Amino acid sequence: MNAMLESFHQPKSAKINKLKTLYRAIQKNGPIKAETLMLQTNTTHATCARLLDELQKNNLVSVKSSTVSTGGRKPNLYQITPDAAYLIGIEVTALYSTISLLDLHLSIKQQAKIKTAHFTSIYDTLDFIITETKKLVTTANLSFTSIIGTGLSIDDYFDSFDHKKNDLTTEIKTLEAYIEAQLPSKVTIGSGVNFAALAEYRLNYGASSRRFLFSTSDMELRSCTLTHGGTPLSSNGMSFTFGHTIIDSQGPVCSCGAKGCLRTFSSLPAIKAAIIQRVNAGETSQLSEVVSSIEEIDFFDILSASENGDTLCKNVLEEAAYYYGIALSNQILVYQPDTVVCGGTLIPKSSFFEVVQRTIAERLAPFSGISTNVYPAKDSYDIVSQGAGGIVLEKLLRS
Incomplete structure (x- = not known):
């Protein structure tokens, strides 16, 4: 690994802290002028210049001229060097898993998508993931000495974890140690929605947003928040609690015991159950022609029927x-x-x-003082693995 990045792992010193602070400001806001960096990091001109010079000599930062001139010489802009080191981000699900090799801009340099549905234990899944990760690094003609670390999301496992009988923090440490014993890389395990939020923010909204909310709608409904670009705020194993927001106190009974939780209306299993119930009650749907029994439908059937104009599926969605x-x-x-x-x-x-967007606009209309922009995710398929790698760099620079 880059020698200076390696030094960021070492016990704190005043100099290392200043270098990390400056590097993180460039990583977050670059390309950026030295004058702006001085203000953001509260450093003097001489100190900032000396630290920038050291980061450049160690190939962590590069400089380019601004394309905008305010008269006279165009100012230099500083940005991180993306290939100074690499990150590995992994999203593990009960069906498919994604392993991404990323540069420091979180751009995907190499990727593998693999089936993991046939594994019955988390350890069997991890063994397979470890083997495929090693293959990916070799295919990219890299060694693990150039890898800062590996981030891994296992939300499906978190969802099935018995929090009453076991301590999740201890379990995460056990799993991290298990992987590190076979993979020559520092490992961070966390929640997929946290990772996805971090990547969406870093890649698309870091320059404009100070209070950021990210949410996902799948088998479970999850959310997390970031303030001033900080670490995502959602406890590992608890990101699904957004789905237990009560929407209708007289609604269906949820698995948690409450009535009318969001997941009983808006999760994929709830959507499937509603369609089956309405077809059995006599409503017509293209789905009846796809399967011999409506109970056999899967989520792909539902989404395809909706795209093909099926009125029932469209209404339920x-x-x-x-x-x-x-x-x-x-x-x-x-x-x-x-x-x-x-x-x-x-x-x-x-x-x-x-x-979703229209409902939010109508609900917030009476509150003109709240100014919130609502967007669809830009990179929905790879964003978790990108964020898993991103959290590794985040931890390094915040440690």
């Missing part, structure tokens, strides 16, 4: 989107973010996002 929008509105009223990004399987499908 739009109803799910409405309740999802109500739940997000409640979060906006409390947290008052300037930016909300919606990700997950459902957001790109049919009119789901449009209904």
Whole structure:
């Protein structure tokens, strides 16, 4: 690994802290002028110049001329060198998993998507992931000495974890140690929604947002927040609690025991259950022609039918989107973010996002003092693995 990046792992010293602070400011806001860096990091001109020179000599930072001139010489802009080292980001799910080799801009340099549905234990899954990760690094003609670390998301495992009987923090440390014993890399395990939020923010909204809310709609409904570009605020194993926001106190009974939780209206399993119930009650759907029994439908069938104009599927999805929008509105009223990004399987499908966006706008209309922009996720398929790698760099620079 780059010698200076390696020194960032070492015990704190005043000089290392100053270098990390300056590097992180460039990573977060670059390309950036030296004058702006001085203000953001509270350093003098001489100190900032000396630190920038050291970062440049160690190939961590490069400089380019601004394309904008205010008269006279164009100012230099500083940016991190993306290939000074690499990151590995992994998203593990019960069906498919993604392993991404990333540069320091979180751009994907090499990637593997693999089936993991046939594994019955987390350790069997991890063994396979470890083998495939080693292959990916070799294929890229790299060694693990150039890798800062590995981030790994295992939300499906978190969701099934018995928090009453076991301590999740201890379990995470056990799993990290298990991987590190076979993979020559520092490992960080965390929640996929946290990782996705970090990557969306870093790649698309870091320059404009100070209060950022990210949410996903899939098998579970998750959310987390970032303030001033900090670490995502959602406890590992608890990101699914957004789905337990009560929308209708007289609604269906949820698995948690409460009535009317968001997940009973807007999760993929709830959408499937609603369609089966309505077809059995006599409503017509293209789905009846796809399967011999309506109970056999899967989520792909539902989303395909909706895209093909199936009225029942479209109506159920739009109803799910409405309740999802109500739940997000409640979060906006409390947290008052300037930016909300919606990700997950459902957001790109049919009119789901449009209904969510319209519902939020209608709910917030009486509150003119709240200014919140709502967007669909830009990189929904790889964003978790990108964020998993991103959290590794985040930890290094914040340690």
